[in-house]
Amino acid sequence: MTDETDENKTRKNGLYGGVSTELTENMKEGWADTERRHLEPIEQAAHTARRRTALSALFPGELLVIPAGNPKVRSNDTNYPFRPSSEYVYLTGDQSQGAVLVLEPRAAGGHRAVAHLLPRSDRESGEFWLDYHGELWDGRRNSLTENEQLLGLPCRDVRTLTERLAEARGPIRLLRGYDAGTDAALADKVTAERDIEFRAALAELRLIKDEFEIADLRHACRATARGFEDVVGILGTDTPTLERAIEGTFWMRARIEGNDVGYASVCAAGPHATTLHWVRNDGATRPGDLLLLDAGVESRNLYTADVTRTLPVDGRFTPVQRRVYDAVYAAQSAGIAAVKPGAKYRDFHHAAQRVLTEHLASWGLFGGRSVDEAYELGLFRRWTLAGTGHMIGLDVHDCAKARTELYVEGTLEAGMVLTVEPGLYFQSDDLTVPEEFRGIGVRIEDDILVTEDGNENLSADLPRSADDVEAWMARLRG
Ligand code: GLY
Ligand code: MN
Ligand code: MN
Secondary structure, X not given: OOOOOHHHHHHHHHHOOOOOHHHHHHHHOOOOOOOOOOOOOOOOHHHHHHHHHHHHHHOOOXXXXXXXXXXXXXXXXXXXXXXXXXXXXXXXOOOOOOOEEEEEEOOOOOEEEEEEEOOOOOOOOOHXXXXXOOHHHHOOOOOHHHHHHHHOOOEEEHHHHHHHHHHOOOOEEEOOOOOXXXXXXXXXXXXXXXXXXXXXXXXXXXXXXXXXXXXXXXXXXHHHHHHHHHHHHHOOOOOOOEHHHHHHHHHHHHHHHOOEEOOXXXXXXXXXXXXXXXXXXXXXXXXXXXXXXXEOEEOOOOOEOOEEEEEEOOOOOOHHHXXXXXXXXXXXXXXXXXXXOOOEOOHHHHHHHHHHHHHHHHOOOOOOOOHHHHHHHOOOHHHHOOXXXXXXXXXXXXXXXXXXXXXXXXXXXXOOEEEEOOEEEOOOXXXXXXXXXXXXXXXXXXXXXXXXXXXXXXXOOOOOOHHHHHHHHHHHOO
């Protein structure tokens, strides 16, 4: 369960001069029975059961293996906070490290799902305290029986899994890359091609969100809006605010209301906003700057919002900032309007990018070329840089492994949730744009649920238009 080296463990025990037989015996006894006997299933248990049934129907007669993964070493004996694989979470609702879900084919059809988990630490062997990541150090785990009640599926000791897999006969599909032990145990029994199909199927199942997922994303968006309000609360109007302070303020909201942030927050002051992946966050705002904040709360169930607002730190856009902002706002509005069931996935992207191209043309940035020509040649991309959106869910870029024909070349359906996030980014050293534009970056990003008759903006708690942003900031600052 840990990557810690034996050398490190030995050194730690060595600090106390080793472990005496008396201490070993003493540590085995005197512990109360803490088993919890009547537990209610987790809220999403009925949903995870249905998701497993949908997966089972796609792969009749095959053994399916979906690991949660293991902690990754940050340095020496410290790990990054553990985050289980989205696929495992989707199918179980569980977040245990080192766990593996196995769907065993039944002779009569369908599958029997079994979660393989670490049981409670054995007191007799001393693992609970002699292992630096035993329960005494890292906290109590659920027992297998407790997990059976919570997750609503049979649970087995994961330490017996490798042996069982070695004996497995018949076709097997593995979600690779999360658990080195499982990958090695099945290396001779699976093929890369079949596993890629399996990974795609697991992504495609997640394209349409169920009721539980939509409610959770709604919660993540609401908490995210509160995080943006917290940030406005610390933004100096005539004094600098550190990007790190902005990052930390948002993160506090994410930790209080959710699990974490769903991705590294972009806290980009002034010209940093033109760097799309600005996560260094080592600068500071200056009076008169825009702040581009792209941040999302990941809920306790691990669904993440993905929201961007571009805010004038002193509360008012300058005329040139507003000109750029209004162009992005018009593009985003056109993009959102194109999100509806039956539309091609790419429609919202084209709608938004077309509006941006029209504005860029009106500012004379394509020389003598027409809007049509500039659009055809993709010349707008010098300043729009990125695509207009993506699915969200358990991953910020959700369902990324789905087949092209079902995702980017597919059709929108009710229950899909995607971002609409056009932007304009004028680099400080771009000599092809008027000087007053240089160093301005604007993105507006919302999380849009496709409904039966159109869409719903899940992040609508935050204002979008320039006027509404200014009024909102003024209100928050009292
Ligand atoms: N925050 C990542 C994205 O907008 O795609
Ligand atoms: Mn996004
Ligand atoms: Mn984003």
